[in-house]
Every structure is written in C-alpha cells, then in structure tokens.
Amino acid sequence: MKFKTIVEPFRIKVVEPTRQTTDAERAAAIRAAHYNVFQLDAEDVLIDLLTDSGTGAMSVYQWAGMMRGDESYAGGRSFHAFVRSVQEITAFRHVIPTHQGRAAEHILSGALLKPGSIVPNNTHFDTTRANVEHRGAVALNLPVAEAREPQTVHPFKGNMDVAALERVLAENAGNVPLVMTTVTNNAQGGQPVSMENIRRTSALCRAHGVPFFIDACRFAENAWFIKTREPGYADRTPLAIAQEMFSLADGCTMSAKKDGMANIGGFLAMNDDALAVTCRNSLILAEGFPTYGGLAGYDLEAIAVGLGEALDPDYLRYRIRSVEYLAEKMVAAGIPVVRPAGGHALFLDARGWLPHIPQSQYPGVALCIALYVEGGIRGCEIGSVMFGQQPDGSERPADMELVRLAFPRRVYAQSHMDYVAEVLLHVNTIAKDIRGVRIVEQPRVLRHFTAKFEPVPR
Ligand code: F0G
Numbered sequence: 001m002k003f004k005t006i007v008e009p010f011r012i013k014v015v016e017p018t019r020q021t022t023d024a025e026r027a028a029a030i031r032a033a034h035y036n037v038f039q040l041d042a043e044d045v046l047i048d049l050l051t052d053s054g055t056g057a058m059s060v061y062q063w064a065g066m067m068r069g070d071e072s073y074a075g076g077r078s079f080h081a082f083v084r085s086v087q088e089i090t091a092f093r094h095v096i097p098t099h100q101g102r103a104a105e106h107i108l109s110g111a112l113l114k115p116g117s118i119v120p121n122n123t124h125f126d127t128t129r130a131n132v133e134h135r136g137a138v139a140l141n142l143p144v145a146e147a148r149e150p151q152t153v154h155p156f157k158g159n160m161d162v163a164a165l166e167r168v169l170a171e172n173a174g175n176v177p178l179v180m181t182t183v184t185n186n187a188q189g190g191q192p193v194s195m196e197n198i199r200r201t202s203a204l205c206r207a208h209g210v211p212f213f214i215d216a217c218r219f220a221e222n223a224w225f226i227k228t229r230e231p232g233y234a235d236r237t238p239l240a241i242a243q244e245m246f247s248l249a250d251g252c253t254m255s256a257k258k259d260g261m262a263n264i265g266g267f268l269a270m271n272d273d274a275l276a277v278t279c280r281n282s283l284i285l286a287e288g289f290p291t292y293g294g295l296a297g298y299d300l301e302a303i304a305v306g307l308g309e310a311l312d313p314d315y316l317r318y319r320i321r322s323v324e325y326l327a328e329k330m331v332a333a334g335i336p337v338v339r340p341a342g343g344h345a346l347f348l349d350a351r352g353w354l355p356h357i358p359q360s361q362y363p364g365v366a367l368c369i370a371l372y373v374e375g376g377i378r379g380c381e382i383g384s385v386m387f388g389q390q391p392d393g394s395e396r397p398a399d400m401e402l403v404r405l406a407f408p409r410r411v412y413a414q415s416h417m418d419y420v421a422e423v424l425l426h427v428n429t430i431a432k433d434i435r436g437v438r439i440v441e442q443p444r445v446l447r448h449f450t451a452k453f454e455p456v457p458r
Helices: 023-032 060-067 077-090 103-110 126-134 163-170 196-210 219-229 238-247 274-286 297-310 313-332 363-375 414-429
Strands: 094-097 118-121 138-141 179-182 211-214 251-255 266-270 345-349 378-382 402-406 437-441 454-456
Touching: 023 363, 060 297, 077 094, 077 238, 077 266, 077 297, 094 274, 103 126, 103 211, 103 251, 103 266, 103 274, 118 163, 126 138, 126 179, 138 402, 163 402, 196 238, 211 297, 219 238, 238 274, 238 297, 297 378, 313 345, 313 414, 345 378, 363 378, 363 414, 363 437, 363 454
Parallel strands: 118 138, 118 179, 179 211, 211 251
Antiparallel strands: 094 266, 251 266, 345 402, 378 402, 437 454
C-alpha cells in the first residue's frame, strides 16, 4: 500500500450519538454496577469494546436486504437466500438457522454428547464450554504451548496441539463424539488457526471416525490471517480460503453476530443426514421451524448479505490493521499485550501489567474497572472470573488474566483508536495504584455476567 493511514472502507450515513460522562459520574456508575462492567448501562459508556458480537454496523445492502425479508413461517424466500449464502462459503449439505451461536452449540451438544464424553477444542469459548458441561461432558482445551505465552510472537497461536489431540483420541477411543476448532481462537487472544493445522486436525478426526466441527464465528478474519501469514495463500481470495477451511470439516457452529455482520443470528451446518434430522427436531422444540430457526425473515437476509461482506478484502484489511495499529502503540509504550494482535480484539495482559495484584484478586476485572473509570471504555475480563469456576463449584485460576478490547465491526474509526490508546497510556501511569477485587456474590455458572465485586482494601 502506498499510504499508511487506515481509511475506513465506508462512508457514514447514519450516526448514533455517544455521551461524554464526568469522572464522578463514572465512579458512581461502576459502584452501582457492583464493579461488574456487564451491569453498566451502555448509555454511560463512551467507547464500548465489551464485545464484537452483534454490535456491528450493517451496510446499506444489508438494510435493503431486510426490506426484502420474507416472513413466511415455512419455506420463505429469505431462508433460501440464507442457505445459498452459507453454502457458497461452507458447502455443507444441511444448514439450520438458529437465533445465535450458542443455540447451535446447545443443539449439537444435545445430539452428540453423553455424560463423561470428552470434547477437545483448540480452546472452548465460554458458551461452548458451558454447553458441553451442561451435558455432563468434559470440555478439553488443547491449544499449542505458545498460546499460553502472551509475549511469544507466533503467526498461528490459535492452533490446536495436534500431538495432544492424537493422544486424547487414542486413549479415549469411543468416548470422543466431537472435536472442534475455534477460528479465530477467541479465548486465547483472537489468534488464528493455520490451514495446515486445520488439515492435520481433520485428518486425525477422519482416521478415528470422529466428527470434526469448526466454531466458525470469525472465519473471515481467520481466512485473512491465512492469506497474509501462511505460505502459499497470498494470491487466494478470502472466500477461496474459507471454502478450503470448511471443506476439511464435517460441519460448523456459527454466530452470525460476528463474521455474519448481523446484529442477531447464527446457524448449525453439517453433512451428516441423520445428525441433521436429530438437530432439526430439537430446533423445532426450542428455536422454531427449520426454515427460520429463531430468526425473522429479515434477519436471514441480513446474514445472507453480511457473510459475503465479511470476506471483502478491503474490509478485512481495515479491520485487522486497526487492531494491529493499537497493539503497536501499546508495544511501543511497554504495555503488555497478547502478541501478535488478534483479529477482533486487543488483549491486554492484566497479570503482566498489574503484577502487584494476585490472581486470586482478579487483575483483569481490576483493569476493566480502571479503563471505565478513567476513560469511559468498556472491555471484558477473559481470565479467572470467566474461566476459574469449575463445574463442582471449586476454583482454579485461568492460564492467563486478559482484558479483551473487542472491536464492533465498522463502528469505530481511527480517532476512536487514538483515544483508546491515550486512555491506555494514562492508565499505565497509575497502574501501581489499581486495586484488586473480591467476589461478593456469584451464580453457579457463567458468573462473569452477573457476579458482584468490591475493591480489596489497600
Ligand atoms: N463461539 C465463540 C468463539 C464465540 O466468541 C461466541 C460468542 C460464541 C461461540 C457464541 O455465540 O454469542 O452468538 O451465542 N462470543 C461473544 C464474545 C459473546 O463476546 O466473544 P453467541
């Protein structure tokens, strides 16, 4: 590229005003939220990086598509547009719409898992893990060793540890009903998985007769990383790369709230006819008729268009470069971040940044509170609060204490990035004064959403 400035590959047609708050207002708001950023009112947040899920801006083509939405209960036109779009990319025989990704996980887990089953994944995200454990099965994370080292630079830190997978498959023959690979690997820093790794995982699963599914939420971002980092893919389109990824799997679960560029939606897709029958039956029970899942016809249209837009090279270049731009500023300032930058988010290494806060006092939550109080930025802890609670109620610290700043798609521009960088540099100057937290109240599962915290006295 001749020039370096990140030019957003879109013009703005509709704006959503944001609101500035004072330091005192934010201090009061976080106290009222029991120091859990999930409990804040979004109106009180200036830059909301809680998630990239369902928070993107839709294009004029998606909105136009929504007007075409066919709301027929059965066999609607929008369902067929949706299936064509999904099949162009994945080629899976059966496409089952769901209201979001976790519904697809719920249905797939119900169809395949038994108590005691083992489900390996490069790293399960929270809902995937919760759905596996809900069936009494074991959610086994098998990331490569580099994934656990925030500072180690590796092009495909999202990879599965294939040697470990081979051992698990050999030692548990008959008890592994499903293997998954999550692209990109969200919980380990939004890191990509290489085509070679997907190919090797696929070959192992086929040799052992175990279905291999891709958790495809960020498949387009993963395709871009393969294009720019993996030898032999530079001249391929993101679409062709995505098609190759899916050709190696037996099915996928998808949250269209990410690389579907939609505000709601998801799907489950697969080749196995018998499995599809089972899944459609439970879909009808919980989500809706198989030609709309839990969605409106207009949602299906938005996804049909959005999947294609997510694979646009200009969009992907802008998206991946924005996160990398912010990461470069952090590295230059000596602020520890997961390296290299992830696809959808910058992951701050809270443990490395706040070494005075022990893991038992949740440095990630402490950092989230500081980012909000200082600059009105909302991030999300991906650490021991999210992953530390075990099914038996015991506590086990997570591998890493991260704070994820996840970027909604096509929502923020470069000046927002510059502001975020400025706040982070300011927080760096007060880092040693940031206090840990303790949990005052928590539910039994997925506690990060509703747990109440309080700062630990100095
Ligand atoms: N798998 C991955 C890798 C995810 O990141 C998510 C959602 C899901 C599955 C579930 O999809 O939300 O549509 O039910 N992740 C969001 C996030 C919530 O903030 O990372 P869903």
